[in-house]
Amino acid sequence: MARDTLTGSRIRERRVAQGIKQAELARRAGISASYLNLIEHNRRRIGGKLLLDIAEVLSVEPALLTEGAGAALIASLREAASDMPQASAELDRVDEFAGRFPGWAELLSTCRQRITALERNVETLTDRMTHDPHLAASLHEMLTTVTAIRSAASILAEPGEIDPDWQARFHRNIYEDSARLAETSRGLVTYLEADDETATETGAPQEEVDAVLEAAGHHVPELERGEPESEALKRLGQSISAPAKELLQNWLSRYARDALALPMSALVPLIAEFGPDPAALSQTTGAGPAQVMRRLAAMPPDVLPDPVGLAICDASGVLSYRKPLPDFPMPRFGAACPLWPLYRALNRPMVILSLPVVQQGRAGDGVWVDALAMPVGGVAVNSDPIFEAHMLVRPMPRDIDAITQPDEVGVSCRVCAKPNCIGRREPSILAPIG
Protein backbone atom coordinates (compact mmCIF):
# COMPACT_ATOMS: atom_id res chain seq x y z
CA MET A 1 0.00 0.00 0.00
CA ALA A 2 1.53 3.30 -1.06
CA ARG A 3 2.00 5.90 1.62
CA ASP A 4 0.06 8.63 -0.19
CA THR A 5 -3.11 6.52 0.08
CA LEU A 6 -3.11 6.60 3.86
CA THR A 7 -4.45 10.11 4.26
CA GLY A 8 -7.80 8.65 5.32
CA SER A 9 -6.19 6.59 8.07
CA ARG A 10 -4.50 9.69 9.44
CA ILE A 11 -7.75 11.65 9.37
CA ARG A 12 -9.45 8.89 11.30
CA GLU A 13 -6.59 8.74 13.76
CA ARG A 14 -6.71 12.48 14.42
CA ARG A 15 -10.50 12.51 14.68
CA VAL A 16 -10.61 9.66 17.17
CA ALA A 17 -7.80 11.22 19.18
CA GLN A 18 -9.79 14.42 19.48
CA GLY A 19 -13.01 12.58 20.35
CA ILE A 20 -14.93 13.90 17.38
CA LYS A 21 -17.66 11.65 16.03
CA GLN A 22 -17.50 10.72 12.35
CA ALA A 23 -20.89 12.26 11.69
CA GLU A 24 -19.83 15.50 13.36
CA LEU A 25 -16.65 15.82 11.30
CA ALA A 26 -18.59 14.99 8.12
CA ARG A 27 -21.18 17.63 8.92
CA ARG A 28 -18.61 20.32 9.63
CA ALA A 29 -16.68 19.45 6.46
CA GLY A 30 -19.86 19.50 4.43
CA ILE A 31 -19.91 15.85 3.33
CA SER A 32 -21.95 12.83 4.22
CA ALA A 33 -20.87 10.52 7.02
CA SER A 34 -20.79 7.56 4.62
CA TYR A 35 -18.46 9.42 2.27
CA LEU A 36 -16.16 10.33 5.16
CA ASN A 37 -16.25 6.67 6.17
CA LEU A 38 -14.99 5.68 2.73
CA ILE A 39 -12.25 8.34 2.95
CA GLU A 40 -11.19 7.21 6.38
CA HIS A 41 -10.84 3.64 5.13
CA ASN A 42 -8.69 4.88 2.25
CA ARG A 43 -11.28 3.90 -0.32
CA ARG A 44 -11.64 7.39 -1.67
CA ARG A 45 -8.79 9.72 -2.51
CA ILE A 46 -8.94 13.11 -0.90
CA GLY A 47 -7.33 16.41 -1.80
CA GLY A 48 -8.03 20.02 -2.65
CA LYS A 49 -10.59 22.01 -0.70
CA LEU A 50 -12.09 19.07 1.15
CA LEU A 51 -8.68 18.18 2.61
CA LEU A 52 -8.16 21.79 3.69
CA ASP A 53 -11.62 21.86 5.31
CA ILE A 54 -11.07 18.63 7.24
CA ALA A 55 -7.60 19.79 8.31
CA GLU A 56 -9.12 23.02 9.58
CA VAL A 57 -11.80 21.20 11.59
CA LEU A 58 -9.10 18.93 13.08
CA SER A 59 -6.82 21.95 13.67
CA VAL A 60 -3.82 20.33 11.93
CA GLU A 61 -1.62 21.28 9.02
CA PRO A 62 -2.91 19.60 5.85
CA ALA A 63 0.59 18.29 5.18
CA LEU A 64 0.44 16.24 8.38
CA LEU A 65 -2.51 14.37 6.93
CA THR A 66 -1.03 13.79 3.47
CA GLU A 67 2.63 13.11 4.18
CA GLY A 68 3.51 9.66 5.37
CA ALA A 69 6.34 8.57 7.57
CA GLY A 70 9.90 9.03 6.35
CA ALA A 71 11.59 6.33 4.33
CA ALA A 72 14.25 5.96 7.00
CA LEU A 73 11.64 5.23 9.65
CA ILE A 74 9.95 2.65 7.42
CA ALA A 75 13.30 1.00 6.68
CA SER A 76 14.15 0.91 10.38
CA LEU A 77 10.81 -0.71 11.21
CA ARG A 78 11.36 -3.31 8.50
CA GLU A 79 14.75 -4.11 9.98
CA ALA A 80 13.19 -4.42 13.44
CA ALA A 81 10.68 -6.90 12.01
CA SER A 82 13.38 -8.94 10.27
CA ASP A 83 15.42 -9.08 13.50
CA MET A 84 12.53 -10.87 15.20
CA PRO A 85 10.62 -12.83 12.59
CA GLN A 86 8.99 -14.91 15.33
CA ALA A 87 7.00 -11.83 16.34
CA SER A 88 5.16 -12.07 12.97
CA ALA A 89 4.90 -8.31 12.59
CA GLU A 90 2.50 -7.31 9.80
CA LEU A 91 5.17 -6.18 7.34
CA ASP A 92 2.61 -5.39 4.65
CA ARG A 93 1.05 -2.81 6.97
CA VAL A 94 4.25 -1.10 8.11
CA ASP A 95 3.38 2.10 6.23
CA GLU A 96 -0.03 2.19 7.81
CA PHE A 97 1.46 1.64 11.27
CA ALA A 98 4.03 4.39 10.85
CA GLY A 99 1.43 6.71 9.38
CA ARG A 100 -1.19 6.17 12.06
CA PHE A 101 1.13 5.96 15.06
CA PRO A 102 4.20 8.01 14.17
CA GLY A 103 5.23 8.45 17.80
CA TRP A 104 5.09 4.75 18.63
CA ALA A 105 6.81 3.92 15.36
CA GLU A 106 9.61 6.34 16.16
CA LEU A 107 9.92 4.83 19.64
CA LEU A 108 10.12 1.31 18.22
CA SER A 109 12.73 2.41 15.70
CA THR A 110 14.80 4.18 18.36
CA CYS A 111 14.63 1.17 20.68
CA ARG A 112 15.75 -1.11 17.89
CA GLN A 113 18.72 1.15 17.12
CA ARG A 114 19.64 1.21 20.78
CA ILE A 115 19.45 -2.57 21.03
CA THR A 116 21.70 -2.91 17.99
CA ALA A 117 24.25 -0.49 19.49
CA LEU A 118 24.19 -2.31 22.83
CA GLU A 119 24.55 -5.69 21.17
CA ARG A 120 27.56 -4.35 19.31
CA ASN A 121 29.10 -3.16 22.57
CA VAL A 122 28.48 -6.50 24.27
CA GLU A 123 30.04 -8.29 21.32
CA THR A 124 33.07 -5.99 21.41
CA LEU A 125 33.55 -6.38 25.15
CA THR A 126 33.14 -10.16 24.99
CA ASP A 127 35.63 -10.31 22.18
CA ARG A 128 38.02 -8.14 24.14
CA MET A 129 37.80 -10.31 27.23
CA THR A 130 38.38 -13.45 25.19
CA HIS A 131 40.95 -12.38 22.67
CA ASP A 132 42.58 -9.17 23.80
CA PRO A 133 46.25 -10.14 24.18
CA HIS A 134 47.06 -6.99 26.14
CA LEU A 135 44.36 -7.69 28.70
CA ALA A 136 45.30 -11.38 28.96
CA ALA A 137 49.00 -10.56 29.39
CA SER A 138 48.25 -7.91 32.03
CA LEU A 139 46.05 -10.25 34.05
CA HIS A 140 48.63 -13.02 33.83
CA GLU A 141 51.31 -10.65 35.01
CA MET A 142 49.16 -9.53 37.94
CA LEU A 143 48.30 -13.07 39.03
CA THR A 144 51.92 -14.16 38.83
CA THR A 145 53.06 -11.18 40.91
CA VAL A 146 50.30 -11.75 43.45
CA THR A 147 51.41 -15.39 43.73
CA ALA A 148 54.99 -14.35 44.41
CA ILE A 149 53.89 -11.84 47.05
CA ARG A 150 51.55 -14.34 48.69
CA SER A 151 54.22 -17.04 48.88
CA ALA A 152 56.86 -14.73 50.31
CA ALA A 153 54.44 -13.09 52.74
CA SER A 154 53.17 -16.40 54.08
CA ILE A 155 56.76 -17.58 54.66
CA LEU A 156 57.46 -14.42 56.68
CA ALA A 157 54.17 -14.73 58.55
CA GLU A 158 54.80 -18.29 59.66
CA PRO A 159 55.67 -18.77 63.32
CA GLY A 160 59.22 -19.63 64.17
CA GLU A 161 62.62 -18.29 63.30
CA ILE A 162 63.76 -17.69 59.80
CA ASP A 163 67.32 -17.14 58.72
CA PRO A 164 68.00 -13.35 58.58
CA ASP A 165 69.40 -13.60 55.05
CA TRP A 166 66.27 -15.37 53.79
CA GLN A 167 64.12 -12.93 55.71
CA ALA A 168 65.85 -9.99 54.01
CA ARG A 169 65.46 -11.63 50.59
CA PHE A 170 61.74 -12.20 51.02
CA HIS A 171 61.25 -8.67 52.30
CA ARG A 172 63.05 -7.35 49.24
CA ASN A 173 61.04 -9.66 46.95
CA ILE A 174 57.75 -8.46 48.41
CA TYR A 175 58.83 -4.84 48.01
CA GLU A 176 59.84 -5.38 44.38
CA ASP A 177 56.76 -7.41 43.54
CA SER A 178 54.39 -4.92 45.14
CA ALA A 179 55.96 -2.12 43.07
CA ARG A 180 55.56 -4.26 39.95
CA LEU A 181 51.95 -5.05 40.87
CA ALA A 182 51.19 -1.36 41.35
CA GLU A 183 52.66 -0.54 37.95
CA THR A 184 50.81 -3.37 36.18
CA SER A 185 47.47 -2.53 37.78
CA ARG A 186 47.88 1.17 37.01
CA GLY A 187 48.62 0.31 33.39
CA LEU A 188 45.61 -1.98 33.25
CA VAL A 189 43.28 0.67 34.65
CA THR A 190 44.57 3.23 32.14
CA TYR A 191 44.06 0.74 29.35
CA LEU A 192 40.52 -0.14 30.42
CA GLU A 193 39.57 3.49 30.97
CA ALA A 194 40.89 4.45 27.56
CA ASP A 195 38.96 1.63 25.98
CA ASP A 196 35.85 2.51 27.92
CA GLU A 197 35.93 6.02 26.49
CA THR A 198 36.07 4.76 22.96
CA ALA A 199 34.05 1.55 23.22
CA THR A 200 30.65 3.15 22.87
CA GLU A 201 31.70 5.34 20.05
CA THR A 202 33.84 3.11 17.94
CA GLY A 203 33.94 -0.37 19.42
CA ALA A 204 37.21 -1.90 18.29
CA PRO A 205 40.73 -0.53 17.75
CA GLN A 206 40.49 -1.13 14.01
CA GLU A 207 37.35 1.01 13.88
CA GLU A 208 39.14 3.77 15.76
CA VAL A 209 41.94 3.72 13.21
CA ASP A 210 39.42 3.69 10.37
CA ALA A 211 37.80 6.82 11.81
CA VAL A 212 41.15 8.60 12.20
CA LEU A 213 42.22 7.78 8.65
CA GLU A 214 38.84 8.80 7.28
CA ALA A 215 39.09 12.16 9.04
CA ALA A 216 42.63 12.61 7.68
CA GLY A 217 41.50 11.82 4.15
CA HIS A 218 43.91 8.85 4.17
CA HIS A 219 46.71 11.32 3.41
CA VAL A 220 49.59 12.15 5.79
CA PRO A 221 51.48 15.29 4.71
CA GLU A 222 54.20 14.82 7.37
CA LEU A 223 55.22 11.47 5.88
CA GLU A 224 55.03 12.83 2.34
CA ARG A 225 57.60 15.44 3.43
CA GLY A 226 59.82 12.74 4.94
CA GLU A 227 59.26 13.85 8.54
CA PRO A 228 59.45 11.28 11.37
CA GLU A 229 56.50 8.95 11.90
CA SER A 230 56.35 10.12 15.51
CA GLU A 231 55.17 13.55 14.31
CA ALA A 232 52.29 12.02 12.37
CA LEU A 233 51.44 9.67 15.24
CA LYS A 234 51.36 12.61 17.65
CA ARG A 235 48.86 14.47 15.49
CA LEU A 236 46.64 11.57 14.42
CA GLY A 237 46.79 9.41 17.54
CA GLN A 238 45.76 12.06 20.06
CA SER A 239 42.46 10.64 21.19
CA ILE A 240 42.56 6.94 20.46
CA SER A 241 43.13 3.94 22.72
CA ALA A 242 46.52 2.30 23.19
CA PRO A 243 45.74 -0.74 20.99
CA ALA A 244 44.43 1.54 18.24
CA LYS A 245 47.58 3.63 18.50
CA GLU A 246 49.63 0.51 17.92
CA LEU A 247 47.64 -0.28 14.78
CA LEU A 248 48.01 3.30 13.61
CA GLN A 249 51.75 3.17 14.21
CA ASN A 250 52.03 0.09 11.99
CA TRP A 251 49.98 1.76 9.31
CA LEU A 252 52.11 4.93 9.44
CA SER A 253 55.31 2.89 9.19
CA ARG A 254 54.02 1.24 6.08
CA TYR A 255 52.88 4.60 4.70
CA ALA A 256 56.37 6.05 5.31
CA ARG A 257 58.04 3.17 3.47
CA ASP A 258 55.59 3.51 0.58
CA ALA A 259 56.10 7.28 0.38
CA LEU A 260 59.86 6.81 0.35
CA ALA A 261 59.67 4.23 -2.46
CA LEU A 262 57.12 6.20 -4.48
CA PRO A 263 57.35 9.90 -3.60
CA MET A 264 54.61 12.18 -4.84
CA SER A 265 57.09 14.12 -6.96
CA ALA A 266 57.64 11.00 -9.08
CA LEU A 267 54.15 9.53 -8.85
CA VAL A 268 51.95 12.53 -9.62
CA PRO A 269 53.18 13.06 -13.24
CA LEU A 270 52.76 9.35 -13.92
CA ILE A 271 49.21 9.37 -12.56
CA ALA A 272 48.49 12.25 -14.95
CA GLU A 273 49.80 10.13 -17.80
CA PHE A 274 48.46 6.67 -16.97
CA GLY A 275 45.57 7.40 -14.64
CA PRO A 276 45.07 5.41 -11.42
CA ASP A 277 45.97 2.13 -13.12
CA PRO A 278 48.05 0.10 -10.64
CA ALA A 279 49.35 -2.36 -13.23
CA ALA A 280 50.59 0.38 -15.57
CA LEU A 281 52.08 2.42 -12.73
CA SER A 282 53.75 -0.66 -11.29
CA GLN A 283 55.30 -1.49 -14.63
CA THR A 284 56.56 2.07 -15.11
CA THR A 285 57.90 2.65 -11.62
CA GLY A 286 59.07 -0.86 -10.76
CA ALA A 287 57.18 -0.70 -7.46
CA GLY A 288 54.89 -3.59 -6.50
CA PRO A 289 51.25 -3.24 -7.56
CA ALA A 290 50.06 -3.49 -3.94
CA GLN A 291 52.36 -0.65 -2.95
CA VAL A 292 51.08 1.39 -5.90
CA MET A 293 47.50 0.74 -4.74
CA ARG A 294 48.29 2.03 -1.26
CA ARG A 295 49.95 5.12 -2.72
CA LEU A 296 46.94 5.81 -4.95
CA ALA A 297 44.64 5.56 -1.95
CA ALA A 298 46.82 8.14 -0.15
CA MET A 299 46.68 10.74 -2.92
CA PRO A 300 44.96 14.05 -2.04
CA PRO A 301 41.99 15.35 -4.07
CA ASP A 302 44.12 17.77 -6.12
CA VAL A 303 46.01 14.78 -7.53
CA LEU A 304 43.02 12.48 -7.93
CA PRO A 305 39.83 14.55 -8.30
CA ASP A 306 37.92 11.27 -8.65
CA PRO A 307 39.12 9.47 -5.53
CA VAL A 308 39.94 5.78 -5.39
CA GLY A 309 38.90 3.35 -2.69
CA LEU A 310 40.99 0.58 -1.18
CA ALA A 311 40.30 -2.50 0.87
CA ILE A 312 43.02 -4.67 2.39
CA CYS A 313 42.33 -7.99 4.04
CA ASP A 314 44.42 -10.68 5.67
CA ALA A 315 44.28 -14.36 4.77
CA SER A 316 41.27 -14.88 7.04
CA GLY A 317 39.32 -12.27 5.08
CA VAL A 318 39.23 -9.69 7.87
CA LEU A 319 39.46 -6.15 6.53
CA SER A 320 42.53 -4.49 7.99
CA TYR A 321 42.13 -1.29 5.99
CA ARG A 322 39.15 0.27 4.33
CA LYS A 323 38.75 3.39 2.28
CA PRO A 324 35.23 3.22 0.89
CA LEU A 325 33.77 5.24 -1.98
CA PRO A 326 30.24 6.60 -2.29
CA ASP A 327 29.72 4.17 -5.18
CA PHE A 328 31.38 1.34 -3.31
CA PRO A 329 30.60 1.33 0.40
CA MET A 330 32.41 -1.11 2.66
CA PRO A 331 30.94 -2.65 5.81
CA ARG A 332 32.06 -1.04 9.03
CA PHE A 333 31.28 -4.12 11.08
CA GLY A 334 31.56 -7.77 10.22
CA ALA A 335 32.65 -9.33 6.99
CA ALA A 336 32.21 -7.97 3.50
CA CYS A 337 30.63 -9.65 0.48
CA PRO A 338 32.50 -12.87 -0.37
CA LEU A 339 32.00 -12.12 -4.06
CA TRP A 340 34.40 -9.19 -3.91
CA PRO A 341 37.42 -9.77 -6.16
CA LEU A 342 39.46 -9.01 -3.02
CA TYR A 343 38.65 -12.51 -1.76
CA ARG A 344 38.89 -14.16 -5.18
CA ALA A 345 42.44 -12.78 -5.36
CA LEU A 346 43.32 -14.94 -2.36
CA ASN A 347 42.48 -17.96 -4.52
CA ARG A 348 44.78 -16.72 -7.29
CA PRO A 349 47.76 -15.20 -5.52
CA MET A 350 50.12 -12.88 -7.40
CA VAL A 351 47.69 -12.28 -10.28
CA ILE A 352 46.01 -8.90 -10.70
CA LEU A 353 42.29 -9.42 -11.17
CA SER A 354 41.13 -6.33 -13.05
CA LEU A 355 37.43 -6.08 -13.83
CA PRO A 356 34.30 -3.95 -13.50
CA VAL A 357 31.89 -4.58 -10.66
CA VAL A 358 28.65 -3.04 -9.55
CA GLN A 359 27.16 -3.19 -6.09
CA GLN A 360 23.76 -4.80 -5.97
CA GLY A 361 20.90 -2.33 -5.88
CA ARG A 362 23.07 0.62 -6.93
CA ALA A 363 22.43 2.81 -9.93
CA GLY A 364 25.20 3.64 -12.41
CA ASP A 365 27.72 1.72 -14.43
CA GLY A 366 29.67 0.48 -11.45
CA VAL A 367 33.36 0.82 -10.71
CA TRP A 368 36.59 -0.79 -11.80
CA VAL A 369 38.53 -2.88 -9.34
CA ASP A 370 42.05 -4.29 -9.33
CA ALA A 371 42.65 -7.01 -6.77
CA LEU A 372 45.89 -8.73 -5.87
CA ALA A 373 47.03 -11.14 -3.16
CA MET A 374 50.71 -11.14 -2.24
CA PRO A 375 52.63 -13.15 0.37
CA VAL A 376 53.49 -11.39 3.60
CA GLY A 377 57.09 -11.65 4.77
CA GLY A 378 59.97 -13.41 3.09
CA VAL A 379 60.61 -16.98 2.08
CA ALA A 380 61.17 -19.33 5.02
CA VAL A 381 62.11 -22.98 5.32
CA ASN A 382 59.11 -25.32 5.53
CA SER A 383 56.79 -22.41 6.13
CA ASP A 384 53.79 -21.78 3.91
CA PRO A 385 53.30 -18.17 2.92
CA ILE A 386 50.50 -16.11 4.40
CA PHE A 387 48.76 -13.84 1.94
CA GLU A 388 47.40 -10.36 2.18
CA ALA A 389 45.02 -9.06 -0.49
CA HIS A 390 44.55 -5.52 -1.79
CA MET A 391 41.62 -4.29 -3.87
CA LEU A 392 41.75 -0.85 -5.46
CA VAL A 393 38.36 0.61 -6.40
CA ARG A 394 38.51 3.30 -9.09
CA PRO A 395 36.15 5.04 -11.46
CA MET A 396 35.31 3.16 -14.64
CA PRO A 397 38.12 3.88 -17.15
CA ARG A 398 36.97 5.96 -20.13
CA ASP A 399 39.01 4.05 -22.71
CA ILE A 400 37.35 0.67 -22.29
CA ASP A 401 36.80 -0.65 -25.83
CA ALA A 402 34.51 -3.56 -25.29
CA ILE A 403 31.60 -3.13 -22.95
CA THR A 404 32.09 -5.71 -20.23
CA GLN A 405 29.16 -6.69 -18.10
CA PRO A 406 30.17 -5.82 -14.52
CA ASP A 407 30.09 -8.52 -11.89
CA GLU A 408 27.34 -7.92 -9.37
CA VAL A 409 28.58 -7.93 -5.79
CA GLY A 410 27.20 -6.66 -2.49
CA VAL A 411 28.37 -4.79 0.59
CA SER A 412 27.57 -7.47 3.13
CA CYS A 413 24.89 -10.14 3.24
CA ARG A 414 22.60 -8.35 5.68
CA VAL A 415 22.05 -5.36 3.42
CA CYS A 416 22.16 -7.21 0.13
CA ALA A 417 19.02 -8.65 -1.45
CA LYS A 418 20.72 -10.57 -4.26
CA PRO A 419 18.61 -13.68 -4.79
CA ASN A 420 20.08 -17.20 -4.94
CA CYS A 421 23.57 -15.99 -4.09
CA ILE A 422 26.04 -18.81 -3.50
CA GLY A 423 28.07 -16.54 -1.26
CA ARG A 424 25.20 -15.76 1.11
CA ARG A 425 26.21 -16.18 4.73
CA GLU A 426 23.11 -14.88 6.46
CA PRO A 427 19.63 -13.73 5.47
CA SER A 428 19.16 -10.23 4.20
CA ILE A 429 17.07 -7.67 6.00
CA LEU A 430 15.86 -6.49 2.62
CA ALA A 431 13.19 -8.11 0.54
CA PRO A 432 14.67 -10.12 -2.35
CA ILE A 433 14.57 -8.47 -5.74
CA GLY A 434 13.22 -10.31 -8.74
Add this chain to the structure above:
Amino acid sequence: MAGHVLVIEDEPNIIEAIKFILSREGWNVATHSNGEDAVDVVRAKSPDVLILDVMLPGRSGYDILRELRGDAATENLPVLMLTARGQSKDREMAERAGASRFMTKPFSNAEVLEAVRALAPV
Protein backbone atom coordinates in the same frame (compact mmCIF):
# COMPACT_ATOMS: atom_id res chain seq x y z
CA MET B 1 60.18 -38.70 52.89
CA ALA B 2 61.82 -36.28 50.55
CA GLY B 3 63.22 -36.51 47.06
CA HIS B 4 64.11 -34.40 44.05
CA VAL B 5 61.81 -31.68 42.76
CA LEU B 6 62.42 -29.70 39.58
CA VAL B 7 60.64 -26.33 39.31
CA ILE B 8 60.31 -24.90 35.80
CA GLU B 9 58.91 -21.40 36.20
CA ASP B 10 60.00 -18.08 34.72
CA GLU B 11 59.13 -15.84 37.69
CA PRO B 12 62.26 -15.71 39.88
CA ASN B 13 60.47 -14.71 43.09
CA ILE B 14 58.00 -17.59 42.79
CA ILE B 15 60.93 -19.94 42.20
CA GLU B 16 62.64 -18.61 45.29
CA ALA B 17 59.57 -19.04 47.50
CA ILE B 18 58.82 -22.57 46.26
CA LYS B 19 62.46 -23.54 46.61
CA PHE B 20 62.50 -22.23 50.18
CA ILE B 21 59.38 -24.04 51.38
CA LEU B 22 60.32 -27.33 49.73
CA SER B 23 63.95 -27.22 50.85
CA ARG B 24 62.81 -26.55 54.39
CA GLU B 25 60.84 -29.81 54.20
CA GLY B 26 63.94 -31.68 53.10
CA TRP B 27 63.36 -31.75 49.33
CA ASN B 28 66.25 -31.28 46.95
CA VAL B 29 65.09 -28.54 44.64
CA ALA B 30 66.47 -27.70 41.22
CA THR B 31 65.09 -24.83 39.15
CA HIS B 32 64.93 -23.78 35.55
CA SER B 33 63.24 -20.82 33.88
CA ASN B 34 63.18 -21.45 30.14
CA GLY B 35 60.73 -23.54 28.14
CA GLU B 36 62.89 -24.10 25.11
CA ASP B 37 65.33 -26.61 26.62
CA ALA B 38 63.06 -27.71 29.48
CA VAL B 39 62.67 -31.28 28.23
CA ASP B 40 66.45 -31.75 28.16
CA VAL B 41 66.71 -30.39 31.68
CA VAL B 42 64.02 -32.79 32.93
CA ARG B 43 65.83 -35.75 31.33
CA ALA B 44 69.14 -34.65 32.80
CA LYS B 45 67.82 -34.04 36.32
CA SER B 46 65.39 -37.00 36.50
CA PRO B 47 63.30 -35.42 39.29
CA ASP B 48 60.77 -37.30 41.41
CA VAL B 49 58.25 -34.51 40.93
CA LEU B 50 58.10 -31.79 38.28
CA ILE B 51 56.45 -28.42 38.93
CA LEU B 52 55.78 -26.91 35.53
CA ASP B 53 54.44 -23.48 34.66
CA VAL B 54 52.20 -23.22 31.58
CA MET B 55 53.40 -19.90 30.20
CA LEU B 56 57.13 -20.10 29.75
CA PRO B 57 59.47 -18.23 27.45
CA GLY B 58 60.34 -20.28 24.41
CA ARG B 59 57.78 -23.05 24.72
CA SER B 60 54.47 -23.65 26.47
CA GLY B 61 54.17 -25.98 29.43
CA TYR B 62 51.54 -28.00 27.56
CA ASP B 63 54.00 -28.70 24.72
CA ILE B 64 56.72 -29.69 27.13
CA LEU B 65 54.40 -32.03 28.99
CA ARG B 66 53.13 -33.67 25.81
CA GLU B 67 56.72 -34.44 24.79
CA LEU B 68 57.51 -35.83 28.23
CA ARG B 69 54.45 -38.08 28.10
CA GLY B 70 55.59 -39.42 24.74
CA ASP B 71 58.89 -40.55 26.19
CA ALA B 72 58.99 -43.85 28.09
CA ALA B 73 61.48 -42.40 30.58
CA THR B 74 59.16 -39.61 31.65
CA GLU B 75 55.68 -40.87 30.76
CA ASN B 76 54.86 -41.53 34.41
CA LEU B 77 56.68 -38.56 35.93
CA PRO B 78 54.35 -36.79 38.42
CA VAL B 79 53.77 -33.28 37.09
CA LEU B 80 52.10 -30.39 38.91
CA MET B 81 51.08 -27.72 36.41
CA LEU B 82 50.89 -24.08 37.44
CA THR B 83 48.85 -21.56 35.49
CA ALA B 84 47.40 -18.11 35.88
CA ARG B 85 44.26 -19.22 34.05
CA GLY B 86 41.68 -21.24 35.89
CA GLN B 87 39.06 -21.75 33.22
CA SER B 88 37.72 -25.24 32.76
CA LYS B 89 39.16 -25.43 29.25
CA ASP B 90 42.63 -24.78 30.66
CA ARG B 91 42.12 -27.53 33.18
CA GLU B 92 41.00 -29.84 30.35
CA MET B 93 44.05 -28.89 28.30
CA ALA B 94 46.30 -29.70 31.22
CA GLU B 95 44.59 -33.05 31.74
CA ARG B 96 44.78 -33.88 28.05
CA ALA B 97 48.48 -33.00 28.00
CA GLY B 98 48.96 -35.43 30.88
CA ALA B 99 49.18 -33.27 34.01
CA SER B 100 48.97 -35.17 37.29
CA ARG B 101 47.67 -32.06 39.07
CA PHE B 102 46.67 -28.57 38.05
CA MET B 103 46.99 -25.48 40.25
CA THR B 104 45.91 -21.94 39.45
CA LYS B 105 47.73 -18.83 40.56
CA PRO B 106 47.65 -17.37 43.14
CA PHE B 107 48.14 -20.61 45.07
CA SER B 108 49.29 -20.93 48.66
CA ASN B 109 52.53 -22.47 49.87
CA ALA B 110 50.56 -25.08 51.80
CA GLU B 111 48.76 -26.15 48.61
CA VAL B 112 52.05 -26.59 46.75
CA LEU B 113 53.55 -28.57 49.61
CA GLU B 114 50.50 -30.79 49.88
CA ALA B 115 50.48 -31.42 46.13
CA VAL B 116 54.17 -32.32 46.00
CA ARG B 117 53.79 -34.66 48.95
CA ALA B 118 50.83 -36.35 47.31
CA LEU B 119 52.56 -36.71 43.96
CA ALA B 120 55.91 -37.97 45.21
CA PRO B 121 56.39 -41.70 44.69
CA VAL B 122 56.26 -43.65 47.90
